[in-house]
Amino acid sequence: MTEFIPPATLFHALPAPFAIKRGGALHGARIAYETWGTLNAACDNAILLLTGLSPSAHAASHAGNPEPGWWEAMIGPGKPIDTDRWYVICGNSLGSCKGSTGPASIDPATGELYRLTFPELSIEDIANAAHALVQGLGIEQLACVIGCSMGGMSALAYATLHPRSSRTQINISGAALSLPFSIAIRSLQREAIRLDPKWNEGAYTDASYPENGMRMARKLGVITYRSSLEWSGRFGRVRLDGDHRDDDSPFGLEFQVESYLEGHARRFVRQFDPNCYLYLSRSMDWFDLSEYGDGDVAAALREIALDGTGLSRALVIGVETDILFPLQQQEQLAEGLRAGGADVTFAPLPSPQGHDAFLVDIARFGPVVGDFLGNLQ
Amino acid sequence: MTEFIPPATLFHALPAPFAIKRGGALHGARIAYETWGTLNAACDNAILLLTGLSPSAHAASHAGNPEPGWWEAMIGPGKPIDTDRWYVICGNSLGSCKGSTGPASIDPATGELYRLTFPELSIEDIANAAHALVQGLGIEQLACVIGCSMGGMSALAYATLHPRSSRTQINISGAALSLPFSIAIRSLQREAIRLDPKWNEGAYTDASYPENGMRMARKLGVITYRSSLEWSGRFGRVRLDGDHRDDDSPFGLEFQVESYLEGHARRFVRQFDPNCYLYLSRSMDWFDLSEYGDGDVAAALREIALDGTGLSRALVIGVETDILFPLQQQEQLAEGLRAGGADVTFAPLPSPQGHDAFLVDIARFGPVVGDFLGNLQ
Numbered sequence: 175m176t177e178f179i180p181p182a183t184l185f186h187a188l189p190a191p192f193a194i195k196r197g198g199a200l201h202g203a204r205i206a207y208e209t210w211g212t213l214n215a216a217c218d219n220a221i222l223l224l225t226g227l228s229p230s231a232h233a234a235s236h237a238g239n240p241e242p243g244w245w246e247a248m249i250g251p252g253k254p255i256d257t258d259r260w261y262v263i264c265g266n267s268l269g270s271c272k273g274s275t276g277p278a279s280i281d282p283a284t285g286e287l288y289r290l291t292f293p294e295l296s297i298e299d300i301a302n303a304a305h306a307l308v309q310g311l312g313i314e315q316l317a318c319v320i321g322c323s324m325g326g327m328s329a330l331a332y333a334t335l336h337p338r339s340s341r342t343q344i345n346i347s348g349a350a351l352s353l354p355f356s357i358a359i360r361s362l363q364r365e366a367i368r369l370d371p372k373w374n375e376g377a378y379t380d381a382s383y384p385e386n387g388m389r390m391a392r393k394l395g396v397i398t399y400r401s402s403l404e405w406s407g408r409f410g411r412v413r414l415d416g417d418h419r420d421d422d423s424p425f426g427l428e429f430q431v432e433s434y435l436e437g438h439a440r441r442f443v444r445q446f447d448p449n450c451y452l453y454l455s456r457s458m459d460w461f462d463l464s465e466y467g468d469g470d471v472a473a474a475l476r477e478i479a480l481d482g483t484g485l486s487r488a489l490v491i492g493v494e495t496d497i498l499f500p501l502q503q504q505e506q507l508a509e510g511l512r513a514g515g516a517d518v519t520f521a522p523l524p525s526p527q528g529h530d531a532f533l534v535d536i537a538r539f540g541p542v543v544g545d546f547l548g549n550l551q
Numbered sequence: 552m553t554e555f556i557p558p559a560t561l562f563h564a565l566p567a568p569f570a571i572k573r574g575g576a577l578h579g580a581r582i583a584y585e586t587w588g589t590l591n592a593a594c595d596n597a598i599l600l601l602t603g604l605s606p607s608a609h610a611a612s613h614a615g616n617p618e619p620g621w622w623e624a625m626i627g628p629g630k631p632i633d634t635d636r637w638y639v640i641c642g643n644s645l646g647s648c649k650g651s652t653g654p655a656s657i658d659p660a661t662g663e664l665y666r667l668t669f670p671e672l673s674i675e676d677i678a679n680a681a682h683a684l685v686q687g688l689g690i691e692q693l694a695c696v697i698g699c700s701m702g703g704m705s706a707l708a709y710a711t712l713h714p715r716s717s718r719t720q721i722n723i724s725g726a727a728l729s730l731p732f733s734i735a736i737r738s739l740q741r742e743a744i745r746l747d748p749k750w751n752e753g754a755y756t757d758a759s760y761p762e763n764g765m766r767m768a769r770k771l772g773v774i775t776y777r778s779s780l781e782w783s784g785r786f787g788r789v790r791l792d793g794d795h796r797d798d799d800s801p802f803g804l805e806f807q808v809e810s811y812l813e814g815h816a817r818r819f820v821r822q823f824d825p826n827c828y829l830y831l832s833r834s835m836d837w838f839d840l841s842e843y844g845d846g847d848v849a850a851a852l853r854e855i856a857l858d859g860t861g862l863s864r865a866l867v868i869g870v871e872t873d874i875l876f877p878l879q880q881q882e883q884l885a886e887g888l889r890a891g892g893a894d895v896t897f898a899p900l901p902s903p904q905g906h907d908a909f910l911v912d913i914a915r916f917g918p919v920v921g922d923f924l925g926n927l928q
């Protein structure tokens with residue numbers, strides 16, 4: 175099977191057995207990661223970056239890999255996450271396919287790919303694996319955990335399961351649980367993959383690969399990652415010119431917005447493992463922080479910020495046009511952490527780009543993140 | 552092929568040739584319709600109801616068919632559309648499969664189903680066919696055209712192409728054109744059908760039918776017809792109990808919201824013809840009223856309401872939680888018609904049910920529609 179590991183990726187071996195929340199354990203598992211900046215002698219300038227569903231650990235370029243990373247504009251010397259000051263660690267999520275162990279990895283017990291025999295993955299497992307990585311790097315307490323999208327969920331799990339593990343948190347377009355609308359969208363994405371005959375109950379090959387299912391899943395993803403407002407301004411009702419139409423096909427692409435989706439889907443389809451996609455997608459549906467607050471999200475959030483856990487400050491950013499993790503969910507995070515005693519900055523941003531704004535609206539996200547980190551002691 | 556025609560449906564033969572906007576013509580075509588109430592001697596109490604994508608002409612029960620219709624709570628004696636006063640006509644859209652001629656009908660020239668040989672359908676064709684029906688019933692000028700969703704587009708086309716054809720219009724969750732977000736959603740729905748191998752370029756049979764594609768298309772539809780807000784209140788994160796789970800299937804249904812979508816999809820899948828779905832869906836993407844205003848929607852809307860065209864009053868209703876035809880689109884309609892001189896009532900409703908609210912939130916829609924019609928001279 176295709177490997178998707180960026181060059182110059184580092185690897186950290188997870189302790190074995192590595193227990194999985196919903197049952198089972200991994201042996202010989204690893205986390206792929208990259209770092210930027212230098213860990214100081216006091217080991218107190220480290221920032222952990224937890225990603226959304228699909229990114230690799232390559233968040234920014236560095237000497238070993240000059241290719242721009244997925245958050246290139248945010249990480250580097252003098253940038254909002256200033257690597258002259260901070261030592262930044264980004265791990266590829268457990269269960270992903272960009273170097274960390276997941277359904278596309280070989281199960282050492284069998285010598286075969288895990289595929290659907292990989293244990294049921296939870297956000298908490300992703301957080302625990304990231305915590306093991308941080309500990310393995312000799313860091314007792316992080317200066318900050320930054321989590322975006324799914325990574326925002328992982329950041330909450332990280333703080334809950336590992337009190338005093340970080341002094342602060344930046345939670346970007348995250349949520350304490352999945353709402354039924356986002357569950358419905360993800361369920362449909364998974365169904366598109368599962369319905370593709372080439373998915374073959376997870377036993378596909380490079381030669382017989384569920385490309386149509388992945389294309390559909392990705393298109394639906396992109397639709398919900400962006401916003402109607404952005405597309406109205408960007409595409410309007412502009413048609414494709416003759417060269418870009420596939421006129422032979424009835425009901426083929428005709429509008430620019432359709433071509434944009436198709437392009438996104440084609441770039442993604444062979445760059446992410448379908449089974450890993452299914453596992454990570456489902457882990458988001460399952461995530462519900464109220465499990466740690468006796469059924470009450472607010473109680474679980476208060477607990478994260480109570481004196482003694484170490485999370486004293488937080489920045490919560492949300493986007494007004496986000497339909498997947500709507501702004502009320504970030505308001506909930508801000509209020510809950512504040513109720514626990516944390517000094518919380520809540521930044522609702524008017525970016526038109528929806529859920530994915532943090533990837534592209536650097537003009538808005540950069541200053542907010544940079545100011546917060548710049549003001550940390 | 553399965554027929555989907557409600558009992559006691561009436562039929563009106565369209566004039567032949569019936570010219571189609573994008574080219575070609577139909578011969579021997581018909582429109583299925585139903586009526587309620589009595590046309591008065593002056594022939595001035597008729598209301599035409601133009602439907603969304605999927606409904607039949609059976610909007611409400613009547614002596615010939617006591618089954619509840621799709622707008623049962625709105626149409627009848629003493630109801631908001633009061634059939635003691637009004638003579639109400641509802642036609643099945645041209646291109647649909649509920650009795651009107653469409654891709655699932657037999658082409659008299661060949662004796663075979665049209666399938667993909669049906670001419671390219673536009674919203675304007677639907678409006679023209681409805682106008683032919685109204686004329687066939689001996690009505691020179693309607694008291695009101697009511698259009699919901701796609702029917703709101705058809706109502707605008709009706710008023711544009713047939714000046715003085717109606718004194719008033721009620722436009723519900725309609726739009727003057729399709730925005731790229733809704734084009735993207737519909738493009739994906741069509742792709743789900745087209746990717747189903749059983750679609751077979753339109754040449755499916757009852758025995759080999761693109762059920763998976765239709766299920767996916769319908770689920771995506773239902774997601775965008777409703778709202779995140781409604782589902783959060785209605786489903787939350789409630790799991791299915793053991794009896795309703797299909798546990799054998801990895802990544803099978805687990806949450807109530809998934810089961811709700813599945814139920815909707817299963818009820819729809821054999822009740823609507825896939826090719827008709829493709830044609831009607833695409834007609835919405837194509838619709839752009841600015842064609843009649845030299846590229847300017849506002850100019851086209853003004854034209855509809857200018858003195859002399861006969862459209863003197865309008866009620867425009869939109870829903871704050873609608874993501875498919877967002878409220879700004881109804882604001883645009885209201886402002887444009889008002890600029891032309893019409894007496895416009897704009898009613899933005901806070902219904903939580905999104906685009907489909909007009910079907911279910913009768914408590915809000917009933918009084919607004921009833922008051923407007925009640926105050927007509």
